[in-house]
Amino acid sequence: xxxxxxxxxxxxxxxxxAAARQLAWAAFEAAGLPTTDDEVWRYxxxxxxxxxxxxxxxxxSNRPDSPFAAQLCERAGLVVRVVDGFxxxxxAPTDGVEVDIDESTGSLAGSTLLERYESDTFAILNTALxxxxxxxxxxxxxxVDKPIVVLNLSNSTSSFSRTQxxxxxxxxxxxxxxxxxxxxxxxVPLSEYLxxxxxxxxxxxxxxxxxxxxxxxxTTGFLRRDARLRQAVIGIGAHYNRSRNDxxxxxxxxxxxxxxxxLGSGRQVxxxxxxxxxxxxxxxSTLLSKGAxxxxxxxxxxxxxxxxxxxxxxDARQTNHNLLLSPAAHADSVPNLDIRENDVMCAHASSVxxxxxLQRWYLESRxxxxxxxxxxxxxxxxxxxxxxxxxxxxxxxxxxVTSVLAAVNVVAP
Amino acid sequence: MKSTxxxxxxxxxxxxxxxxxxxxxxxxxxxxxxxMGPNGSGKSTLAHALAGHPGYKVLDGSxxxxxxxxxxxxxxxxARHGLLLAMQQPLEVPGVRPxxxxxxxxxxxxxxxxxxxxxxxxVELRPDVLERFVNVDLSGGERKRAEMxxxxxxxxxxxxxxxxxxxxxxxxxxxxxxxxxxxxTEWDCGILAITHFRRLLQELTPTMIHVMSEGRVVATxxxxxxxxxxxxxxxxxxxxxx
Numbered sequence: 022x023x024x025x026x027x028x029x030x031x032x033x034x035x036x037x038x039a040a041a042r043q044l045a046w047a048a049f050e051a052a053g054l055p056t057t058d059d060e061v062w063r064y065x066x067x068x069x070x071x072x073x074x075x076x077x078x079x080x081x082s083n084r085p086d087s088p089f090a091a092q093l094c095e096r097a098g099l100v101v102r103v104v105d106g107f108x109x110x111x112x113a114p115t116d117g118v119e120v121d122i123d124e125s126t127g128s129l130a131g132s133t134l135l136e137r138y139e140s141d142t143f144a145i146l147n148t149a150l151x152x153x154x155x156x157x158x159x160x161x162x163x164x165v166d167k168p169i170v171v172l173n174l175s176n177s178t179s180s181f182s183r184t185q186x187x188x189x190x191x192x193x194x195x196x197x198x199x200x201x202x203x204x205x206x207x208x209v210p211l212s213e214y215l216x217x218x219x220x221x222x223x224x225x226x227x228x229x230x231x232x233x234x235x236x237x238x239x240t241t242g243f244l245r246r247d248a249r250l251r252q253a254v255i256g257i258g259a260h261y262n263r264s265r266n267d268x269x270x271x272x273x274x275x276x277x278x279x280x281x282x283x284l285g286s287g288r289q290v291x292x293x294x295x296x297x298x299x300x301x302x303x304x305x306s307t308l309l310s311k312g313a314x315x316x317x318x319x320x321x322x323x324x325x326x327x328x329x330x331x332x333x334x335x336d337a338r339q340t341n342h343n344l345l346l347s348p349a350a351h352a353d354s355v356p357n358l359d360i361r362e363n364d365v366m367c368a369h370a371s372s373v374x375x376x377x378x379l380q381r382w383y384l385e386s387r388x389x390x391x392x393x394x395x396x397x398x399x400x401x402x403x404x405x406x407x408x409x410x411x412x413x414x415x416x417x418x419x420x421x422v423t424s425v426l427a428a429v430n431v432v433a434p
Numbered sequence: 435m436k437s438t439x440x441x442x443x444x445x446x447x448x449x450x451x452x453x454x455x456x457x458x459x460x461x462x463x464x465x466x467x468x469x470m471g472p473n474g475s476g477k478s479t480l481a482h483a484l485a486g487h488p489g490y491k492v493l494d495g496s497x498x499x500x501x502x503x504x505x506x507x508x509x510x511x512x513a514r515h516g517l518l519l520a521m522q523q524p525l526e527v528p529g530v531r532p533x534x535x536x537x538x539x540x541x542x543x544x545x546x547x548x549x550x551x552x553x554x555x556x557v558e559l560r561p562d563v564l565e566r567f568v569n570v571d572l573s574g575g576e577r578k579r580a581e582m583x584x585x586x587x588x589x590x591x592x593x594x595x596x597x598x599x600x601x602x603x604x605x606x607x608x609x610x611x612x613x614x615x616x617x618x619t620e621w622d623c624g625i626l627a628i629t630h631f632r633r634l635l636q637e638l639t640p641t642m643i644h645v646m647s648e649g650r651v652v653a654t655x656x657x658x659x660x661x662x663x664x665x666x667x668x669x670x671x672x673x674x675x676x
Binding site for chain 2: 378379380382383384385386387388389390391393394397398400401402403404405408
């Protein structure tokens with residue numbers, strides 16, 4: 022890993038908080054990349070990952086926004102720009118919202134990032150190599166009415182971005198984290214969301230990286246009393262799309278609604294992982310994961326619901342539907358439950374198969390061709406994810422998704 | 435020019451059992467035909483088979499519009515030849531909005547949203563329902579009315595309405611029946627309404643009534659037939675055991 026190690030070393034030299042970064046780098050070097058023997062990575066095509074061919078960016082590159090990114094910005098109340106992991110613009114001043122570039126390596130969970138993610142090699146790499154944390158703070162009681170857009174652009178061969186969003190008590194906001202670029206690149210974003218008492222965060226993670234990218238992302242929500250996190254994760258790009266989305270219901274009444282969806286084509290691998298941790302009583306989590314695989318693409322969904330002793334009257338539900346659009350595509354679904362409390366409501370369901378025949382017939386009986394009916398239904402997966410978004414934002418993302426879907430082959434099995 | 439829908443000797447099997455046993459009916463544009471019959475007489479099977487539901491197997495017979503045989507055609511092609519089934523229990527299609535369905539069905543998108551709102555108003559359906567996914571989280575009555583919006587936009591030559599009256603209160607039934615009656619003059623639509631309630635007939639004057647029993651038509655007559663049904667029920671129409 023010559024290139025990578027050399028460029029990492031020049032990057033680490035002189036960075037603020039160098040000691041913590043060096044510690045993380047040493048931890049990475051000691052652990053090395055995971056292998057598919059490791060259960061958590063068993064579906065990843067790690068043999069194809071040659072770290073040595075990536076460079077660590079020492080400064081952000083410069084490239085104009087894509088038309089889509091530009092349109093997204095037009096609909097935003099605040100645009101935060103992150104290029105190759107470097108926050109290059111904190112946006113226009115907005116009442117009740119503070120955007121900072123934070124050079125420290127602390128987790129919103131209270132520990133250091135290294136302690137928090139010690140078993141996750143890629144998160145450790147992020148700890149060492151993310152230039153800084155982009156920290157967005159919403160003050161107590163503030164309702165941010167227009168969406169905050171975090172534009173995450175990757176032009177260099179590797180980028181490590183870190184975003185932390187903190188919502189004060191009783192505040193609310195809609196945030197879009199958008200990823201593009203990443204041709205032949207390694208993109209390793211890490212996001213944390215700390216949602217205060219009674220606060221509500223609506224979050225959309227939209228990943229539209231180049232089909233050659235390695236994308237290894239991790240997000241974690243920390244929810245305080247009666248907090249609500251409604252998160253939609255849409256994965257379209259990347260050669261390997263790893264998306265781990267966790268939520269910790271730390272105090273009573275916290276509620277997490279997570280929807281994830283992906284579209285696999287070519288030889289893509291989509292690897293979704295979720296972990297809903299219920300620590301406090303009366304907490305709720307609802308998870309809906311839907312995805313479609315075409316061509317020779319593969320997907321795996323692994324979801325864990327963990328309910329700790331004392332988290333009485335927890336309500337946790339997990340649903341996963343995978344759609345096969347080609348005989349050579351493959352989807353796996355691995356739901357897991359770990360429950361240490363009796364007084365809970367817990368359910369999970371999963372399915373892998375072709376499109377619902379009767380729904381398709383309904384559309385056909387109105388004069389829609391079979392091909393269009395199938396396309397409408399697959400689009401529907403994505404549209405469902407966007408159902409709660411402000412209309413003009415939803416329409417923009419829908420148009421984008423629709424243009425991608427138009428190019429996908431659907432072969433009846 | 436008047437169109438003709440002709441169903442001849444239609445035999446249909448569901449789950450290995452023959453339910454339609456030689457059904458015949460002919461009707462023309464602008465006419466209102468009502469099929470009545472007790473539960474289990476094969477009414478819904480007729481509706482589903484005409485629309486090409488994958489669970490229904492046609493054993494024999496013919497269904498034509500203006501001489502074009504529909505039975506060998508896909509559900510899409512049947513619809514494009516002018517046949518529309520408004521379902522008894524319209525299916526939920528998550529993620530698909532009514533407007534997207536209609537555009538995919540080939541409807542002219544010009545001013546479509548407004549045309550849908552106008553249709554919704556005619557059947558007293560709240561316009562915000564049109565922005566939701568097709569039939570998802572709608573009440574039974576809302577679904578029926580949402581089907582009528584599609585009907586008004588798609589303007590089929592012949593519409594089959596399977597128990598369109600169930601789940602509707604008296605006012606809504608009146609509005610739906612009025613909408614159907616107007617279509618017979620607006621674009622000369624032929625209406626084939628399936629019901630086992632007489633109350634639809636109070637709102638929608640039929641050209642003909644057909645009484646169905648055990649998979650075939652056992653009596654055909656004018657509106658006066660409904661009075662016989664009202665008085666004597668279906669018992670006199672039972673086929674003689676052979």
